[in-house]
Amino acid sequence: MLQRISSKVVSKIAILVMLQIILIVGSFGVLSYFQSQQSSLANTINIAGKNRYLTSNLLLQTQSYLDGTSNISQLNTAVNNLQSNIMKLKQGGVISGIQLQPLPIAFYDVWNAINTKWTTFKTFIYNSLIIQGHENRVKAISYLTRTRQQLNILASDLIGTSDTLVTQLAEQANKNFVQPIILQFIFVILNIGILVLILYLITRILKPIFLLTDAMSNVKEGNLEISVNEKGKDELSVLARSFNLMLETIRNSIKKQEELTNELAKANEEMKQASRLKDDFINIAAHELRNPVQPILGLTQILRSKLRSGDDGNNTSREEQLKFLDTIMKNAKKLLLLEDNILDIARIENKSLKLNFEKFNLEELMSAVVQDTKDQIDNNNKITLQYNQKAGTIFQVNADKARLSQVLSNLLSNSIKFTKNGTILVTLEGKENQNQAIISVKDTGQGIDAEILTKLFTKFTTKSYRGVGLGLFICKTIVEAHGGKIWAENNSDGKGATFNFSLPAQISNTSSSIES
Amino acid sequence: MDVFKRKQYFEYKNQPLEAKGSLEKEPSTKRILIVDDDPDITYTFKVGIEYSSTDNGNNSSNSRIEVYTYNDPLEALSEFKPSYYDLLLIDINLPNLNGFELYMKILELDINVKACFMTAGQINREALREIYPSVSLGCFIRKPVTIDYLVNRLKAELY
Numbered sequence: 001m002l003q004r005i006s007s008k009v010v011s012k013i014a015i016l017v018m019l020q021i022i023l024i025v026g027s028f029g030v031l032s033y034f035q036s037q038q039s040s041l042a043n044t045i046n047i048a049g050k051n052r053y054l055t056s057n058l059l060l061q062t063q064s065y066l067d068g069t070s071n072i073s074q075l076n077t078a079v080n081n082l083q084s085n086i087m088k089l090k091q092g093g094v095i096s097g098i099q100l101q102p103l104p105i106a107f108y109d110v111w112n113a114i115n116t117k118w119t120t121f122k123t124f125i126y127n128s129l130i131i132q133g134h135e136n137r138v139k140a141i142s143y144l145t146r147t148r149q150q151l152n153i154l155a156s157d158l159i160g161t162s163d164t165l166v167t168q169l170a171e172q173a174n175k176n177f178v179q180p181i182i183l184q185f186i187f188v189i190l191n192i193g194i195l196v197l198i199l200y201l202i203t204r205i206l207k208p209i210f211l212l213t214d215a216m217s218n219v220k221e222g223n224l225e226i227s228v229n230e231k232g233k234d235e236l237s238v239l240a241r242s243f244n245l246m247l248e249t250i251r252n253s254i255k256k257q258e259e260l261t262n263e264l265a266k267a268n269e270e271m272k273q274a275s276r277l278k279d280d281f282i283n284i285a286a287h288e289l290r291n292p293v294q295p296i297l298g299l300t301q302i303l304r305s306k307l308r309s310g311d312d313g314n315n316t317s318r319e320e321q322l323k324f325l326d327t328i329m330k331n332a333k334k335l336l337l338l339e340d341n342i343l344d345i346a347r348i349e350n351k352s353l354k355l356n357f358e359k360f361n362l363e364e365l366m367s368a369v370v371q372d373t374k375d376q377i378d379n380n381n382k383i384t385l386q387y388n389q390k391a392g393t394i395f396q397v398n399a400d401k402a403r404l405s406q407v408l409s410n411l412l413s414n415s416i417k418f419t420k421n422g423t424i425l426v427t428l429e430g431k432e433n434q435n436q437a438i439i440s441v442k443d444t445g446q447g448i449d450a451e452i453l454t455k456l457f458t459k460f461t462t463k464s465y466r467g468v469g470l471g472l473f474i475c476k477t478i479v480e481a482h483g484g485k486i487w488a489e490n491n492s493d494g495k496g497a498t499f500n501f502s503l504p505a506q507i508s509n510t511s512s513s514i515e516s
Numbered sequence: 517m518d519v520f521k522r523k524q525y526f527e528y529k530n531q532p533l534e535a536k537g538s539l540e541k542e543p544s545t546k547r548i549l550i551v552d553d554d555p556d557i558t559y560t561f562k563v564g565i566e567y568s569s570t571d572n573g574n575n576s577s578n579s580r581i582e583v584y585t586y587n588d589p590l591e592a593l594s595e596f597k598p599s600y601y602d603l604l605l606i607d608i609n610l611p612n613l614n615g616f617e618l619y620m621k622i623l624e625l626d627i628n629v630k631a632c633f634m635t636a637g638q639i640n641r642e643a644l645r646e647i648y649p650s651v652s653l654g655c656f657i658r659k660p661v662t663i664d665y666l667v668n669r670l671k672a673e674l675y
Contacts, residue, residue, distance in 0.1 A: 283637055286636075287637035293659075297662060302564050
């Protein structure tokens with residue numbers, strides 16, 4: 001509750017309401033003042049009017065006294081009554097149970113006139129009636145007549161003057177009556193004016209609420225790009241500020257959400273791409289696995305038919321049969337190689353590729369592999385396969401024999417694949433102090449396409465339509481697992497390419513080892 | 517290739533022929549052109565088809581089939597003889613020019629020649645129809661196949 005009271009908006013409105021209350025109370029106060037003024041004036045008029053009655057009464061008493069029908073004390077009483085009435089009229093006090101206010105200063109002149117007339121009257125009465133005594137009453141009738149006349153004149157003078165006072169007082173009362181009406185009118189206008197002002201001020205104070213409701217209905221329709229005027233220092237401006245901040249937070253979070261969605265979409269796209277690549281790989285792999293089966297299937301079937309029908313001599317020669325079998329074998333091996341490649345890839349992906357290290361002489365392995373390859377070369381291709389090795393040098397390595405053979409075979413079969421006719425030169429080199437053997441396979445074929453040169457040793461890279469593009473990737477993995485490097489470049493003379501890889505090796509010259 | 521035209525050709529083929537410009541051929545001999553980049557496969561098919569067409573050694577001239585093979589599509593295209601072959605058997609995955617494109621180029625030279633397509637991979641007919649709407653995709657062979665199946669399939673297209 002205390003918080004509510006100390007609220008700025010509430011205090012602003014409270015001030016305005018208090019202003020209004022003050023105004024109303026004030027107007028009431030002013031009215032009451034005028035009311036009391038009026039009633040005291042009425043009392044004064046009343047008393048002033050009483051003068052006439054008292055004066056008439058006194059005159060009567062004097063006449064009665066002169067007639068002898070009343071005594072001096074009655075006369076004195078009447079004189080005293082009028083005297084006290086006139087005095088009280090000016091001074092104020094309690095008369096007949098009413099609290100009389102003193103006579104307003106404005107009427108002092110008239111009162112002085114009354115007082116003068118009264119003094120004259122009083123003096124005459126004293127002199128002519130009271131002092132002279134009883135015997136004068138029966139004396140000359142003419143004296144009495146003169147006295148009676150004088151008394152009448154003085155009395156009517158006094159009454160006249162009193163009437164003047166009464167009239168003046170009445171006029172005053174009338175004037176007093178009009179004034180408060182005018183004032184009241186003014187107050188009403190003022191009140192209405194202040195009321196309108198208060199309403200306007202309240203509207204202004206509460207304007208932020210209207211702005212907020214408008215803004216809210218905007219937000220409801222989905223438009224978040226708005227802000228409310230947050231001028232001022234009271235709670236409503238705080239509310240407006242909070243509203244703006246809230247909208248900004250919402251806008252930011254929506255933006256962040258959109259960004260997130262975009263990133264997710266991108267990531268999803270990349271994942272789909274990777275999955276597509278994987279699917280492509282599987283498709284290509286499946287494709288490649290099926291091809292070699294065809295000759296195996298077909299030729300075995302033909303061979304069987306021919307042998308079963310006892311075909312011999314003219315239609316089928318032994319040469320042809322041998323050719324069938326060679327082709328079957330060749331494709332079976334091809335199939336095996338492909339399956340091994342795919343398994344290797346699977347193991348590499350799974351990080352479960354195992355190498356069996358043993359110490360052996362590299363040059364022996366190399367010449368064996370080259371010889372094997374020579375035997376397998378298709379006679380259609382006019383390719384010469386040569387192996388050069390530094391004589392008298394021993395390259396001792398600690399490596400996986402089978403895997404190294406695989407690498408070399410792969411490089412050789414690539415060279416053969418991409419060389420229609422020419423030479424393939426295999427060399428083994430190294431320097432004693434460097435502890436590194438470098439194996440090169442140089443061909444004179446069509447070279448490496450510029451566009452795949454940079455991704456040569458990655459998966460799915462192949463320019464051969466009969467390959468899956470895994471061989472070099474597997475070679476790279478194996479070579480690097482041995483602590484070596486593999487690289488390739490096109491030959492500087494423009495004919496063909498050279499593939500190289502290095503291996504850690506202990507190189508010694510046979511001559512030097514013999515000596516030692 | 518227009519299905520109706522093909523049907524006409526088919527019916528026409530069942531009647532005794534006048535020579536269509538290939539004078540060296542006996543009426544009942546069919547010629548097949550096979551294009552595949554694997555020489556072992558072309559070799560296998562050639563031997564297999566020719567062998568089974570000679571009815572396992574008996575020289576009946578009932579349904580002889582001559583097989584011509586190419587491993588390079590560009591070579592096949594450059595040496596193509598119109599109105600010479602009765603059926604083409606084309607591998608889809610060829611280097612330099614894929615099987616469909618090769619067939620479409622051949623159609624420019626010989627509008628009537630039929631073709632069967634082969635592949636070792638998956639066949640997605642809808643995707644292929646979208647890319648090559650003009651190629652009739654009625655005959656598809658998925659490698660590897662037995663020689664028997666191959667010959668029967670090819671004979672269904674030839675006769």
